[in-house]
Amino acid sequence: MKIIGIVAEYNPFHYGHLYHLQSARRLTEADCVVIVMSGNYTQRGEPALVNKWARAEMALLSGADLVIELPVAYAMGSAEYFAFGGVRLLDSLGVVNAICFGSESGKIENLQKIAAILADEPEEYKELLKAQLSGGLSFPAARQKALSCYLRDKYGKDRHTRLLKSSNDILGVEYLKALLRLGSKIEPVTIGRVGSGYNSTELRGKFSSATSIRKVLSINQWRYAKKLLESSMPTESLSILEREIELGRGPVFPASFGPSIISLIRRMSADELKGLPYMEAGLENRLKLAADRSGTYEELVNNITTRRYTATRIQRILFSLLIGLDSGIFGYFNSLGGPAYIRILGFNRTGRRLLSSIRGRTDLPVITKAADFKTSDIPGATEMLSLESNATNQYVLGCENPYFRTSGSDFTHNVINIDSSAKDA
Amino acid sequence: MKIIGIVAEYNPFHYGHLYHLQSARRLTEADCVVIVMSGNYTQRGEPALVNKWARAEMALLSGADLVIELPVAYAMGSAEYFAFGGVRLLDSLGVVNAICFGSESGKIENLQKIAAILADEPEEYKELLKAQLSGGLSFPAARQKALSCYLRDKYGKDRHTRLLKSSNDILGVEYLKALLRLGSKIEPVTIGRVGSGYNSTELRGKFSSATSIRKVLSINQWRYAKKLLESSMPTESLSILEREIELGRGPVFPASFGPSIISLIRRMSADELKGLPYMEAGLENRLKLAADRSGTYEELVNNITTRRYTATRIQRILFSLLIGLDSGIFGYFNSLGGPAYIRILGFNRTGRRLLSSIRGRTDLPVITKAADFKTSDIPGATEMLSLESNATNQYVLGCENPYFRTSGSDFTHNVINIDSSAKDA
Numbered sequence: 001m002k003i004i005g006i007v008a009e010y011n012p013f014h015y016g017h018l019y020h021l022q023s024a025r026r027l028t029e030a031d032c033v034v035i036v037m038s039g040n041y042t043q044r045g046e047p048a049l050v051n052k053w054a055r056a057e058m059a060l061l062s063g064a065d066l067v068i069e070l071p072v073a074y075a076m077g078s079a080e081y082f083a084f085g086g087v088r089l090l091d092s093l094g095v096v097n098a099i100c101f102g103s104e105s106g107k108i109e110n111l112q113k114i115a116a117i118l119a120d121e122p123e124e125y126k127e128l129l130k131a132q133l134s135g136g137l138s139f140p141a142a143r144q145k146a147l148s149c150y151l152r153d154k155y156g157k158d159r160h161t162r163l164l165k166s167s168n169d170i171l172g173v174e175y176l177k178a179l180l181r182l183g184s185k186i187e188p189v190t191i192g193r194v195g196s197g198y199n200s201t202e203l204r205g206k207f208s209s210a211t212s213i214r215k216v217l218s219i220n221q222w223r224y225a226k227k228l229l230e231s232s233m234p235t236e237s238l239s240i241l242e243r244e245i246e247l248g249r250g251p252v253f254p255a256s257f258g259p260s261i262i263s264l265i266r267r268m269s270a271d272e273l274k275g276l277p278y279m280e281a282g283l284e285n286r287l288k289l290a291a292d293r294s295g296t297y298e299e300l301v302n303n304i305t306t307r308r309y310t311a312t313r314i315q316r317i318l319f320s321l322l323i324g325l326d327s328g329i330f331g332y333f334n335s336l337g338g339p340a341y342i343r344i345l346g347f348n349r350t351g352r353r354l355l356s357s358i359r360g361r362t363d364l365p366v367i368t369k370a371a372d373f374k375t376s377d378i379p380g381a382t383e384m385l386s387l388e389s390n391a392t393n394q395y396v397l398g399c400e401n402p403y404f405r406t407s408g409s410d411f412t413h414n415v416i417n418i419d420s421s422a423k424d425a
Numbered sequence: 426m427k428i429i430g431i432v433a434e435y436n437p438f439h440y441g442h443l444y445h446l447q448s449a450r451r452l453t454e455a456d457c458v459v460i461v462m463s464g465n466y467t468q469r470g471e472p473a474l475v476n477k478w479a480r481a482e483m484a485l486l487s488g489a490d491l492v493i494e495l496p497v498a499y500a501m502g503s504a505e506y507f508a509f510g511g512v513r514l515l516d517s518l519g520v521v522n523a524i525c526f527g528s529e530s531g532k533i534e535n536l537q538k539i540a541a542i543l544a545d546e547p548e549e550y551k552e553l554l555k556a557q558l559s560g561g562l563s564f565p566a567a568r569q570k571a572l573s574c575y576l577r578d579k580y581g582k583d584r585h586t587r588l589l590k591s592s593n594d595i596l597g598v599e600y601l602k603a604l605l606r607l608g609s610k611i612e613p614v615t616i617g618r619v620g621s622g623y624n625s626t627e628l629r630g631k632f633s634s635a636t637s638i639r640k641v642l643s644i645n646q647w648r649y650a651k652k653l654l655e656s657s658m659p660t661e662s663l664s665i666l667e668r669e670i671e672l673g674r675g676p677v678f679p680a681s682f683g684p685s686i687i688s689l690i691r692r693m694s695a696d697e698l699k700g701l702p703y704m705e706a707g708l709e710n711r712l713k714l715a716a717d718r719s720g721t722y723e724e725l726v727n728n729i730t731t732r733r734y735t736a737t738r739i740q741r742i743l744f745s746l747l748i749g750l751d752s753g754i755f756g757y758f759n760s761l762g763g764p765a766y767i768r769i770l771g772f773n774r775t776g777r778r779l780l781s782s783i784r785g786r787t788d789l790p791v792i793t794k795a796a797d798f799k800t801s802d803i804p805g806a807t808e809m810l811s812l813e814s815n816a817t818n819q820y821v822l823g824c825e826n827p828y829f830r831t832s833g834s835d836f837t838h839n840v841i842n843i844d845s846s847a848k849d850a
């Protein structure tokens with residue numbers, strides 16, 4: 001049996017995701033597709049449009065067999081941490097043969113070359129990176145320049161670093177780097193992008209980005225948005241989205257957390273802010289100043305963002321603050337080697353069968369019911385699950401319907417069980 | 426020149442307040458009326474409907490000559506602290522001849538008898554109070570029962586403690602107690618109530634309570650509310666209210682702070698909650714539990730409130746948490762003897778003239794421009810002004826218009842100067 005893994009957010013699940021999932025299955029002749037999916041927060045540093053259970057359901061109804069949660073510290077992490085957390089989970093399952101991810105070109109060799117340098121971090125490269133960073137560039141921009149210089153110094157030319165300009169390729173390189181770092185036997189497979197880039201804000205039918213879908217939802221009534229989204233999302237996903245909106249459990253937008261986050265920063269000292277992930281000296285004062293001057297989430301992010309401090313990085317800091325993730329606990333997780341457990345969000349019949357083989361192969365505990373899980377024996381598991389639950393308990397405060405704002409759903413929600421798989425059907 | 430003082434909230438200023446102010450002036454033949462007014466939070470423990478500058482302006486346009494801010498720790502305090510802070514400020518001015526407050530009966534002798542016992546706290550009374558409290562009653566209810574028992578034991582009868590059932594009389598007794606405690610020479614004068622009780626929720630024209638006015642605003646569009654309130658509020662006050670609402674700076678309702686407060690409590694441990702004012706052993710767990718179960722401010726308060734823990738007490742705890750007032754700092758203020766400065770919110774010509782004589786007589790610094798005030802020499806002044814500013818910086822997040830949500834208005838807003846007094850006119 002061939003098993004492939006995909007790391008994804010599905011925020012929300014659209015035709016581009018469906019295309020990727022189906023291509024991955026076909027290309028690799030996979031019998032089973034495992035998704036490692038972000039929970040209630042995403043790599044952009046912001047809360048997801050609808051909660052993780054709804055998004056896992058979307059994935060399962062569109063062909064995924066098993067959905068595993070990427071713990072929030074990694075789900076909200078920079079590309080390096082996001083990819084590392086995802087690959088580490090897939091690797092820890094002990095059954096996954098290949099990982100499939102999208103890239104601009106669909107050619108893996110170019111990405112591999114860069115990944116090797118980044119995994120290796122030769123001294124010359126490190127010096128170049130330091131120089132670029134001290135020039136005031138953001139990390140992604142500095143890294144691209146440093147790599148380009150390094151390749152030119154070394155080989156007299158550089159054909160590859162332009163790859164580091166697209167989010168897809170940046171993630172691709174990070175997946176490859178993580179595989180190298182873990183000495184994983186999982187085979188990397190990449191699928192070329194069709195349709196809009198990750199950040200495109202305009203709806204384009206089957207090729208619409210998740211960003212553009214969220215934008216449609218943020219500015220339109222559901223009745224109208226639904227019509228617009230029919231050509232961009234599979235029917236099953238759209239129905240789930242509709243159900244969540246009708247219940248008042250979604251859409252959840254970052255803006256609704258603005259007053260809470262501003263209130264929090266105003267209550268804190270600059271020194272206390274220093275302890276957050278992705279901070280650096282001086283940024284704490286920018287945060288304090290911006291919180292004093294801003295009345296909304298959008299203003300807050302804009303008032304902090306510069307060329308050096310990207311909006312995504314600022315968003316990660318703000319929501320890390322909200323959910324109670326500090327650099328100490330994040331460092332602790334990483335010192336343990338990443339995710340401390342395999343937390344199942346949902347499965348179909350194929351996925352459920354796979355779970356048994358996973359249980360026999362993995363070193364990590366498998367959680368299907370968090371309330372029954374004894375975390376005490378596994379280093380970091382208590383802290384990781386507790387952070388996950390705290391993150392959810394803040395996330396639900398963004399629901400329009402107060403009924404869904406209660407705490408504890410991480411311990412009370414049942415795993416999603418779709419009792420028929422694409423293969424069985 | 427005869428100068429009288431009134432401690433008030435004016436949340437918002439209505440005909441009942443006007444009647445009280447005018448009666449006080451007439452009854453005492455006063456030349457000048459000084460108001461000690463709550464700032465942005467009130468004795469109910471909640472944010473005021475419109476900010477302190479707007480409310481000071483209402484008072485000045487309705488006959489007050491000088492408006493002084495009651496620091497937030499006292500403004501949000503139980504009757505004892507509220508009254509103590511107010512009386513201490515009036516006493517510290519060194520020029521006030523009388524304090525005027527409302528009571529049910531308008532008879533001061535009955536209130537004096539109770540105040541004397543409470544100020545004195547004889548052992549027998551203390552024992553009785555302890556017994557009632559341990560029976561699970563709230564403090565006000567326990568105190569009334571203990572006093573009643575004490576009076577019956579001592580004199581075979583009790584005609585007075587029923588007074589402790591009305592908020593007006595409870596405050597009256599506390600004003601008298603504070604005067605005794607401070608050995609103040611200020612003469613107490615009480616004016617009998619006309620119109621609705623403090624807590625009445627129904628509008629009754631000239632006799633409407635502030636509670637009923639706030640309720641009208643919470644459930645009606647301004648266009649309609651304005652018509653309803655014309656018979657309950659003086660024209661000048663209604664115009665100021667209208668201006669604030671049109672600007673989007675008001676009305677500010679406690680409910681809009683619900684998500685921030687729930688988010689805060691969910692992030693905190695029960696142990697951390699213990700450090701808040703008005704807490705007692707076990708209540709921290711009730712707060713934690715309720716924050717997990719509640720989606721709105723109203724639910725939160727209801728889920729914590731019991732016979733023993735009154736809603737007002739809970740509200741004080743919740744907003745103390747929001748503004749950063751803990752029992753340590755509150756204890757420190759009290760150890761200093763109350764308010765550390767005289768902070769002027771506004772004046773007319775008479776009030777401004779009075780300010781010069783106050784400056785010559787008082788031991789406390791007089792602040793008319795907080796930005797220029799050097800707090801460093803006065804014990805507690807830095808902490809008190811900083812708490813006031815923090816409280817404001819949270820308060821403004823309740824404004825509908827994001828433009829008014831910026832921090833720092835305590836240091837940038839000018840004192841209200843109404844350059845004509847009732848006498849001059």
